[in-house]
Amino acid sequence: MAFIPFGYSFRNLWIRRVTTLLTAGGIALVIFVFAAVLMLAYGLEKTLVGTGSDENAIVVRRGAESEFMSMIDRPSANIIKSQPEIAPDREGKPLAAAEVVVLINLPKRGSRKPSHVQIRGVSSESLAIRPQIKLKEGRLLKPGLSEAVVGAAVAKRFQGIGLGETIRFGMRDWTVVGLFEAEGSGFESEIWIDSEQLVQAFRRPVFSSVTLRLASPADFDSLKKRLESDPRMTVEVKQEKRYYSDQSEMMATFIRVLGVFVTVIFSVGAMIGAMITMYASVAARTMEIGTLRALGFSRRSILLAFLIESLFLSLLGGGPGLILASFLQTVTVSTTNFATFSELAFRFALSPAIVLESIFFALAMGLLGGFLPATRAARQNIVEAFRAA
Amino acid sequence: MSDALIELKEVYKSYYRNSMEIPVLQNISLAVPEGEFLALMGPSGSGKTTLLNLIAGIDRPSRGRVRVAGTEIHSLGESDLARWRSRNVGFIFQLYNLLPVLTALENVELPLFLTPLTKRERREHAEMALQVVGLADRMKHLPKQLSGGQEQRVAIARAIVTDPPLLVADEPTGDLDKTSALEILDLLGRLNGEFSKTIVMVTHDPRAAERAHTIRQLDKGELV
């Protein structure tokens, strides 16, 4: 089979620049949205998956989808903390933190609209089992005081929680003494205070969860089995990583389903645009196609030349669309996670898989849009081609 | 000549290409009396089509005066010129230039949309024009269902349907076989004779030129 040089396909696009530009523009928009939606869902997952660690396990009440719905009473918490699978700290105490999670309303910066922020009542072990937490400014909590340290994402988005300012809830004023980062994970969207203080302020006699460091990740199964069959409590043990990625599931699915649904619908629009362009391209070149056929190029070569033109066209749109979308990586989004009802900040994140999917999607649009017109070109009868022109 | 239908005085026309001035017509003065059948001849690039366009009011001179049917058309604005054309000039093109989506009758009817005629009057006028050119039996045909000669006759019907005093034709037989060409020339002769239309025709076909009363030659933008 004789190949028609690539240059032929490419130059034809250049000659019809206005049309090429309009069509590629349509494809670019579709790819932009397609990539953006996937980046959003992936960013959300990345943030929440990054929140958990493989070495940690979290114990919540059975059936509780999130910590703020969960309750674990003190005796149960003590039993959990005494399990042999828990790694000890340097002093030999178990690395396990019983924590309280509550939601409070705070006004957002700018709009001043109130939104839910997750408050985590922590103990001294909380930091030890989460090495990703790094103090950025100020100092850490001192036990027994009405103090708070604030995650970087919360500090940026909410009003009146800067260093030295006070937050009022539970009939107390809590002074912000520190600001921490957590490698972009969900903890950055939390405010931490001493758990005993939180329990007192809200007169809430129970914890929400116990997070613990496993001596070895392999111990997880035996711990899970023992605790979940313990008749003194009804709890569920989850790998921390799994627990947080489950939280992203509903939102990420929602974003993906809606986003992909919409992009697929209007990719049909863009595909039709490509089809119109390619049909016109074929019609305008009836004579040329006849000539090529007369010169001895086969139908398949012609089919290929037009398909390549169409694929070029789709890449011409897909490339810029994807590049445009990649700029979104600097954008931080914050929205309420339906699973926890609290505000969560995360970034658009691009992954190699998303790049490939977008390119593949663009090529598929080009291929589908170009196939029928290319077939028409290839089917053209030489004699008729000359007569029509 | 005061009864001249067309009067050009010291007309110049040039085009600009890449900021170079290319003179097309130079110092043309011409008077065409009413009822004349004038053929403009000359080699390609001599400027005969440009001269025709100036007379027909679809192009404007760079310098000089063009007076046709009592109007100084070189000074008219775009829409005045359009209105003037619709009343005074009928066009016949080499490639007929019929609208492919309209039937013969609809094509002929087209210029009448610009007149205050009623729908019925328009139809009657168009049918009459088609009868004049001998195509009364082809009214419902689309251009692609007609032969070249027939298409040109439809175009002529379109040109005369508003009853303009002037007909301009640019190579009306240029794309036709011998028989059809003769038919078209006969028709133009009849329009000139029976209907006393003034006709200006650009051609390089000596047989066509023979039918004209007067032949003017153009060469390098000048009348000779």
Add this chain to the structure above:
Amino acid sequence: MELLRLIFKNLTRHKLRSALTVLGIAVAISAFGLIRTVIGAWYSGIEASAPNRLIARNAVSLGFSLPLSYKESIRSVPGVSEVTYAHWFGGIYIDEKHSQFPQFAVGAGDWFDLFPEFLIPLDQKSAFLRERNAAVVGVKLAERFGWKIGDAIRMRGMIFQGEWDFVIRGIYRGAQKSTDETQFVFHWEYLDERLRETEPWRAGHVGWFVVKIADPSQAGAIAQEIDQRFKNSIAETLTETEKAFVLGFISMSDAILVALRIISMVVIGVILLVLSNTMAMTARERLSEYAVLKTLGFEARHLIGLITGESLLIGLLGGIVGIGATFPAARLFEDAMGEAMGAIFPAFEVAFTTQVACGLMAIGVGLAAAAFPAWRAVHIRIVEGLRRVG
């Protein structure tokens, strides 16, 4: 103008291209309609809210409850005519996937007095009131699970431990389209009874109070007065109109709404590009015809009319087909979202205003796409246009 005939004929000149363009526009318009419907569904709770109802909840956040004892105190505030209360139950029916519907433990006695838009037959209402573990469900919810009156339902508590048994004694319908027909309500006393035994520190509390006021124009003052009464107590209240309360919920997800709005803009861009492309091609092919028309004496306005008319016609055809396709697309989307849908969107309907917006957009795009080709046709010199043959 008789030019309309010419517009129609031009439209059918490239049947395939016109059809494809109409299809492309239709598809994008229905995507636009779908997005607007989703956004509308988000806000449907606002439409359903009544101006004469206030919601009083714990000022800290929705995660905190209020003592039932506040009820009498709130009722004594001048301007308040009735008070009832509710607690979020959050139980699991069958499994987590099937539990995405609102479940409230409510002050059964006066709940339906404060929510007159929940239409329930009198006999069903009194049957509900007689029985401790009776429940009333929305008609949509009943349809979803095939529940009938008298059916026994078992749920597992997520927030409140244990197994909970209910009997369905009533099925309500919504008075308006926007009324949520997916709720599951039962006696708050049934919940409280059990809590007193299992978790006594949580007993005697409600999630929020629903306050009916006589004069909606006094809403601000009454809300302030209620909050003032509980200032500096262990559970301070935050009272706002039902509408503001719902808006607060919506604003929690405003990032998604913004994203959706952006996407809907992009959709407009896609349509515009598709139609512009078709019109640009068409105009380029017909430049010589436009020159002929000009020669015959047709003026700029005629050509503009011809081109704009064709563009508008394609846009409108696409719009009509697209609006028509929005309805099945919405149904399809609802199915794709599955069970989660009920929880997020109580009412998912293609609103009339959405149809109008789609139509207006089709017209706007039709006009915009004609601009460049019309400009070109008007500005091409006849002599130049005639030279371009074919």
